Amino acid sequence: MSKPDLDTFIDASAQALGIPIQPEWKPAIRANLEVTFKLAAIVAEKELSDDAEPAPVFHA
Amino acid sequence: MNTEWSTAAEIARAVADGKVSAVKVTEDALARIAARDPKLNSFTNVTAERARKRAKAVDAGTVKGPLAGVPFAAKNLFDITGLPTRAGSRINRELPPSVHDQPLIERLEAAGAVLVGALNMGEYAYDFTGENVHDGNAHNPHDLSKMTGGSSSGSGGSVAGGLVPLSLGSDTNGSIRVPSSFCGLFGLKPTYGRLSRARSFPFVSSLDHLGPLARTPTDLALAYDAMQGPDAEDPVCTDRPVEPVAPALARGLDGLRIAVAGGYFKRGNFPEAAQAVERVARALNARTEIEIPEAQRARSAAYVITATEGASLHLDRLRTRAQDFDPATRDRLIAGAMVPAPLVNRAQKFRRWYRGEVLKLFEKVDAILAPATPCTAPAIGQQTFVIDGVTLPVRANIGIYTQPISFIGLPVAAVPVPLSPMPIAVQVICAPWREDVALRIAYALEQAGVCTAPRPKL
Numbered sequence: 001m002s003k004p005d006l007d008t009f010i011d012a013s014a015q016a017l018g019i020p021i022q023p024e025w026k027p028a029i030r031a032n033l034e035v036t037f038k039l040a041a042i043v044a045e046k047e048l049s050d051d052a053e054p055a056p057v058f059h060a
Numbered sequence: 061m062n063t064e065w066s067t068a069a070e071i072a073r074a075v076a077d078g079k080v081s082a083v084k085v086t087e088d089a090l091a092r093i094a095a096r097d098p099k100l101n102s103f104t105n106v107t108a109e110r111a112r113k114r115a116k117a118v119d120a121g122t123v124k125g126p127l128a129g130v131p132f133a134a135k136n137l138f139d140i141t142g143l144p145t146r147a148g149s150r151i152n153r154e155l156p157p158s159v160h161d162q163p164l165i166e167r168l169e170a171a172g173a174v175l176v177g178a179l180n181m182g183e184y185a186y187d188f189t190g191e192n193v194h195d196g197n198a199h200n201p202h203d204l205s206k207m208t209g210g211s212s213s214g215s216g217g218s219v220a221g222g223l224v225p226l227s228l229g230s231d232t233n234g235s236i237r238v239p240s241s242f243c244g245l246f247g248l249k250p251t252y253g254r255l256s257r258a259r260s261f262p263f264v265s266s267l268d269h270l271g272p273l274a275r276t277p278t279d280l281a282l283a284y285d286a287m288q289g290p291d292a293e294d295p296v297c298t299d300r301p302v303e304p305v306a307p308a309l310a311r312g313l314d315g316l317r318i319a320v321a322g323g324y325f326k327r328g329n330f331p332e333a334a335q336a337v338e339r340v341a342r343a344l345n346a347r348t349e350i351e352i353p354e355a356q357r358a359r360s361a362a363y364v365i366t367a368t369e370g371a372s373l374h375l376d377r378l379r380t381r382a383q384d385f386d387p388a389t390r391d392r393l394i395a396g397a398m399v400p401a402p403l404v405n406r407a408q409k410f411r412r413w414y415r416g417e418v419l420k421l422f423e424k425v426d427a428i429l430a431p432a433t434p435c436t437a438p439a440i441g442q443q444t445f446v447i448d449g450v451t452l453p454v455r456a457n458i459g460i461y462t463q464p465i466s467f468i469g470l471p472v473a474a475v476p477v478p479l480s481p482m483p484i485a486v487q488v489i490c491a492p493w494r495e496d497v498a499l500r501i502a503y504a505l506e507q508a509g510v511c512t513a514p515r516p517k518l
Binding site for chain 1 (some may be wrong): 364469501
């Protein structure tokens, strides 16, 4: 997402979640989201079959 | 008897043999905390009266056990009777005082240990540095200008600084192993589900573990054995019976197949991290290199799950008390709340797949060596470091080697290599439920003089 798009996303998400955010917090929130989206994309690139499931109770 | 740098095992033996009283050991620990902690800032609460009472009970013979008279302290996310469980935050100080101790504290005290206080930590455990805007930064005993590492910052500083021989910490993405590395300690992150997490303030339920830090593997084993056992209060805690490791610590390395993690775990670090792994590998005659598949993706998935579960835990506080968080924690948590759910679910699905792949490796080896941190302790406040010519943020990169391992709950012993001027630890990673192997290897490394907790000049 471009910077303005991400800022729009942050504003909409904050409203949907009911989190009041101050304008000066936004650059740091955006920076954190950029990192998380980048890492989430790395995870989502992994092709898993449709029947792949998370562990209902995770056992190491 | 001066017990300043005594191990837990030595103290317990001396107390049992009547060479020193538990009261004397406790008073000495309290005196060291009073003298030294203003500089280290590892304690947030000292439970002196409670400790004196407990020590008297040990001396009276009403409490006996393998940890008789051993002073210890717990990260302040463990419930301690009479204290609000602050979890490194300002907000939680308003919680009512706890009416019970966390079960691991209860179990250590049942074995004779004496709780002397609660320890500093990164806010809500979302931290690798040991910095805290509410309680002040923890300082590394080996160099007060350096980070202890986090989030179990006081758990590292208090033991490395000789205040107590044993502490309890938590590890979601590396928070026991990172302070063990920066402070030069032995640390045990047990298998996910091994030790009860009931009555501790959570962070990321999918990934949270509790465990001990100490200056010797023997002390880790004594504490760990005392803390094992089922607990219906923690839905993740295993029903497996207690599997004591202390009796088998000195069994040696015979029959153990030990490999070094290649690929991802050899990239992106300072020479000290590579040097530490090399020393440990040489001592163990570990010549095979093994690839932990998809470690980068595992670390990414752990990051996503952490950000989102952490955000979910704190959502109401973010709505009503956002200004009372450390701004850095707040901004990470708010961002975490905004991550779309399918991305989280994918990370959880990947977790199961990755677990299956990594478990296959343990058909071929019993333990895998990897760095605990990419660097020795950075300076407090340091924002970036340069690795291979690339400037990287410190905070986000401290946990690159620990995250892919705790992601699937494998047991790890962090073993300290006493490099100069600052120590650094190596991870000894084992198959689920094989803490015994990790600690056997740690013990062999200690006996060989390769891994020791260095004593700071204070």
